[in-house]
Amino acid sequence: MPVAADRTTSDRLLDAAVELFARHGFHGTSIRDIAERAGVNVAAGHYHYGSKAGLYLAVLRAQFAEVRSELARRGIEPPASAVRRASRRELVRLFEARVTAMLEFLLGPPPSAHGQLMLREMCDPTEALPIIVAEFIEPQTREMERLVARLIPDAAREVVSDIAFSVIGQVLFYRFTMPVALRLRRESRYPRGFARKTARHITTFSLNAIDGMAAGARSRARAR
Amino acid sequence: MPVAADRTTSDRLLDAAVELFARHGFHGTSIRDIAERAGVNVAAGHYHYGSKAGLYLAVLRAQFAEVRSELARRGIEPPASAVRRASRRELVRLFEARVTAMLEFLLGPPPSAHGQLMLREMCDPTEALPIIVAEFIEPQTREMERLVARLIPDAAREVVSDIAFSVIGQVLFYRFTMPVALRLRRESRYPRGFARKTARHITTFSLNAIDGMAAGARSRARAR
DNA sequence: GGTCGATTAAAACATCCGTTTGACCATGGC
């Protein structure tokens, strides 16, 4: 089943490589598989990308550049000034919107290749990992920190950072443990609306945690 | 660097295989690498375990049987009746002890092979995944649910389950994203006491969340 | 029309892979 034909050889290689690397990993995918799927010669990979590793790197570069622009397109990257001025109600809305967007983005349907490739980089970090961090994880963490900082004022930078990590952690968790979660649920894929429903839970859980920690900090401050 | 010598061939194979499968994955590890590390002949793997896949399966069986007994040894598996009778203070202590034990277990030092093998099964599920679920994830989830159920009485089973997932999620997250977390921190491994410190954060975060959700449920009940 | 650089194609290369074979060796029962 070759990829769409009206594209350059290098693009078709990239498309096929995304599919197969995501599905079977670097070691589990052969140049010949990729070439066959792309409908090109085995030598094309080396000609256009130098080596198998070069092709893999190009795949991740392309994917996570796309991730960044996709997230920007969905408009969940409001200018920092907007977050600074937002009311509590607006902050909560932004929080849930962000969590929902990330989950929908990662869980599909169909399940995106991004999540799988990211997971693979956690298993076997390559020189592509810095790209993923820079293009996806770092900006998402910073934006989340900005939101959290407004939701729990006067908290130490480190506390804010830990909380942002807990939130992002819950989100990524639902992607990374998908095979297990589905097995526990005895289903073959997440049901319709699962991302939204899960986002609601994570939001509720996390906002209660944040509010509780803020209240705790206030009462400790009074006791001093 | 061969493995200790005063053991049977099949045991030395298993030891070497744990190391290498954890480090480089199934596809990334060759029978020859394993045999060399174990100091035995290449044919030994097939003789004792039938095939490479058979050896891999044996590795995971052994590892996660060990996990189960190790967790039992650490005494964080109190009989269900103890949880049923525990005071709030005791429940909180059990909660933090469980989170701490899981984190110390997963993060090391040195980082355990279990976590890495588990992560690999999330990437490429094999017939070993049911073993991991049955030996580790399922029991941990059930125990956590039991604790959570006591901490937020009268909650629906589904809510309890979601919360338990959020807690386990945060714990596994710190293992799964280790390469990224370390990169963001610009360190090569987690500092001493990191597991304990992180367990404190997860406990604080989660208990605040649970208490908040419990209070929210109560006030909604009153409004009705 | 011819030249040249860029691209594609087929074939070959060397290496590595999982697996199998058949010989060798120790041990224990008869």
Next chain:
DNA sequence: GCCATGGTCAAACGGATGTTTTAATCGACC
């Protein structure tokens, strides 16, 4: 002593792998 048995070994097998080589093809430009 001798065979049966279970374990270990070097060697080889067939196939797959990433990569390279070499030749053919295409398109633009003078």
